[in-house]
Amino acid sequence: MTAPSPTFEFDGAAVPLQPGDTILQAAQRAGHEVPHLCWDARVSPSASCRLCTVLADGRPVAACVTPAQPGQRVQCHTPALAQQRLRLLQLLFVEGHHFCPGCERSGACRLQAAAARAGMTELHFEALDPDRRVDASHPDVWFEPGRCILCQLCVRASDELDSKRVFAIGGRGLGAHLLIDSPSGRLGDSALSVHDAAAHICPVGALLPKRVGFAQPIGRRPFDDAETRG
Ligand code: FES
Known part of the structure; x- marks a missing residue:
């Protein structure tokens, strides 16, 4: 037995x-x-x-x-954990630039889906509106630092799956940001390829392959039913 x-x-x-x-x-x-x-x-x-x-x-x-x-x-x-998660998500939203309807990742974004599941309907905190400039220098990958939530998935993917170490986190607290290992600090001068795992693992719309935006119609995106899913 x-x-x-x-x-x-x-x-x-x-x-x-x-x-x-x-x-x-x-x-x-x-x-x-x-x-x-x-x-x-x-x-x-x-x-x-x-x-x-x-x-x-x-x-x-x-x-x-x-x-x-x-x-x-x-x-x-639990109700208390749900409240904690809601506040944490609201903080992530106000710390960056997350205007979901205008983002190519809308409907396929883990932050947006988590907020929908948490029942988030307002920011609660004052938006910090950080000064973070878009880096469009790479021919095939768009980098929007205002959407980066510092999850470090691209850092780990570049290191562990692509063996490149293109990304790192620099700074602290509200000054923390994604660093790019290249002579200019811009993505276009880095070793990143659009075929790398790091170019596709971003859970939000901070790193996006170019020329494939809005490929999935509304209703067929991964999180279109996020607010009703478990
Ligand atoms: Fe566990 Fe982020 S700390 S998923």
């Missing part, structure tokens, strides 16, 4: 565990939605956005880096 697989409790449901699972991985495999922005299965986690914060046995942890433990009680969708 084989022993039953270990499980933990996720919002009251039993979730099976596999060795090495994080809370986010196990919950997603079982069909539960864990809000996240900076996690992608293709690269190592950075735990930088904190949108995936859950309560594990009452303690707040980032689900994307916290190992799931047998018997653990995880709470993800």
Whole structure:
């Protein structure tokens, strides 16, 4: 007789565990939605956005880096966590330039989808309107720093998947920004290719391949039903 697989409790449901699972991985495999922005299965986690914060046995942890433990009680969708996520998303919106209807990534943007799922209808905070200039110097990739949420996915993809290290994060606090490794600091002088994973992994509309905008019609974009999905 084989022993039953270990499980933990996720919002009251039993979730099976596999060795090495994080809370986010196990919950997603079982069909539960864990809000996240900076996690992608293709690269190592950075735990930088904190949108995936859950309560594990009452303690707040980032689900994307916290190992799931047998018997653990995880709470993800509580009113208090929902409120925290809403404020965090509102902060991300006011720290940059996120005018969704005019963005090519609209309907395919994780930030926009997370805000819709969180029920965000207003910014709540004063918009900071940072002075960040578009970098259109690359022949095939558009860089709009005002949309960058510093998730570091392009940094990790360039390093771990493309073996190039085109990107890094510089500065601190509100001065933090994406750095480009090139003689001029502009994307056009960097080693980035439009075929690189880093050119496609951005969860928002900060890095966009040129000449493919609005390719999917409204209604068929990945997050068109974000506000109604789990
Ligand atoms: Fe876990 Fe961003 S997805 S901290």
